[in-house]
Amino acid sequence: MLASSNGKKITTMIDIEHIATFKWGNKQAKKLTELRGNIPRRQLEQKTTELGQKVAHQYIQQLEQPDYYATRLKSGTITVSVEVVNVLCEALNADITDFFDTAKIITVIA
Numbered sequence: 183m184l185a186s187s188n189g190k191k192i193t194t195m196i197d198i199e200h201i202a203t204f205k206w207g208n209k210q211a212k213k214l215t216e217l218r219g220n221i222p223r224r225q226l227e228q229k230t231t232e233l234g235q236k237v238a239h240q241y242i243q244q245l246e247q248p249d250y251y252a253t254r255l256k257s258g259t260i261t262v263s264v265e266v267v268n269v270l271c272e273a274l275n276a277d278i279t280d281f282f283d284t285a286k287i288i289t290v291i292a
Contacts, residue, residue: 204282205261209283210282211248215246222239226239226242233273235269237273
């Protein structure tokens with residue numbers, strides 16, 4: 183989403199294959215914590231490993247506490263790869279709209 187010169191937000195749709203990372207903030211962190219529930223981080227790590235894209239339990243902790251870890255980064259912002267978000271969604275039986283409320287899932291059959 184970009185702001186136009188008149189202050190309105192502009193939404194642009196682009197195929198996810200062209201996206202490398204997402205900006206990760208407190209809203210996504212809270213949702214990840216909520217979706218994880220009582221599942222230990224190490225168990226979620228194991229599940230992501232079984233799905234073919236290991237997400238380390240330490241990284242899951244960073245994603246759940248972005249403010250703390252972002253202050254250590256030069257950019258001050260945490261970004262997450264599309265692959266990590268996808269495997270977390272699969273492991274938690276969620277989809278991208280759970281993390282990003284402006285996301286829309288559109289299936290195009292080519």
